[in-house]
Amino acid sequence: MKDLIRDRKTHFAVLLFFGLMQLLLGLARQLGVIPESPSLLALLYFGVMIPTLLIAVHASATSTRSTRGPTHRRNPFQITLLMILLLLTGTQIYWGVFTSLLDAGHVYNTFPSMYGQWIPPELWVIDPLHRNFFENLVTIQWMHRLFALLILLTVLMLWVHTFLMKQRPLIIVHLVVFLLTVTLLSYTAGAFTLIYHVPAFLTLLHQISAQLMITGIGLLLGVHYSGWIEEQAQS
Numbered sequence: 001m002k003d004l005i006r007d008r009k010t011h012f013a014v015l016l017f018f019g020l021m022q023l024l025l026g027l028a029r030q031l032g033v034i035p036e037s038p039s040l041l042a043l044l045y046f047g048v049m050i051p052t053l054l055i056a057v058h059a060s061a062t063s064t065r066s067t068r069g070p071t072h073r074r075n076p077f078q079i080t081l082l083m084i085l086l087l088l089t090g091t092q093i094y095w096g097v098f099t100s101l102l103d104a105g106h107v108y109n110t111f112p113s114m115y116g117q118w119i120p121p122e123l124w125v126i127d128p129l130h131r132n133f134f135e136n137l138v139t140i141q142w143m144h145r146l147f148a149l150l151i152l153l154t155v156l157m158l159w160v161h162t163f164l165m166k167q168r169p170l171i172i173v174h175l176v177v178f179l180l181t182v183t184l185l186s187y188t189a190g191a192f193t194l195i196y197h198v199p200a201f202l203t204l205l206h207q208i209s210a211q212l213m214i215t216g217i218g219l220l221l222g223v224h225y226s227g228w229i230e231e232q233a234q235s
């Protein structure tokens, strides 16, 4: 038991360390210390988020495995949703870097519609088409909105499914509620970042909430992973 508490404290400290790194990264960007290069910035963001994901998986896998709770019920649907969510969030963070670097948050500052339009006319104006994804501010902002909506719908589906299935162990329910909360925070912070023309505080909040989303996804994946290990051991 002592070992378990010590492990939990260590995991918490490491997750906190990476959270602080993300905050420092945001502050350094606000101060203009980091060169405005998409590949460098994506590397720095993922350099903090990938270890966060792995530590979160390890933390919850080890701590739920050593706790004797109600038996884990195998749930392929939920694991699939989590993998889709991870893919969507990773892409969203990458697009967030473009949104930020190209100042795409300074065009179309209304939410949820873009000056009353759901599909703005400038979406595909650059030829060839694929260049719009990296050079057209409107397309970049529109894609960021679209992925945010897909992420929100996926998390809502996960939440509904968890409650309908009375998912056990209870830690899964708590983690899904945590994930829904930080996703709503990220979504709302993103919307207000646009409406108020990218203020520093909201930008930081938006970035930190993305870090918390990755932590939540990692913790949930870890619980499922430990359940899978338990199943393998029993069969």
Ligand code: HEM
Pocket: 029, 089, 092, 093, 094, 095, 096, 097, 099, 100, 101, 103, 104, 105, 111, 144, 145, 147, 148, 149, 151, 152, 183, 186, 187, 188, 189, 190, 191, 192, 193, 194, 198, 203, 206, 207, 210, 213
């Ligand atoms: C819910 C999922 C979302 C995630 C995970 C996410 C993630 C990110 C990330 C990582 C950045 C880069 C942060 C930076 O370097 O400043 C970013 C930027 C941005 N996001 Fe989001 N975002 C989400 C939803 C939204 C929504 C719903 C909106 C508004 C419609 C939005 C608007 C923005 C804007 C305007 C920026 C650029 C901020 C700047 O110029 O620094 N985001 N997002």
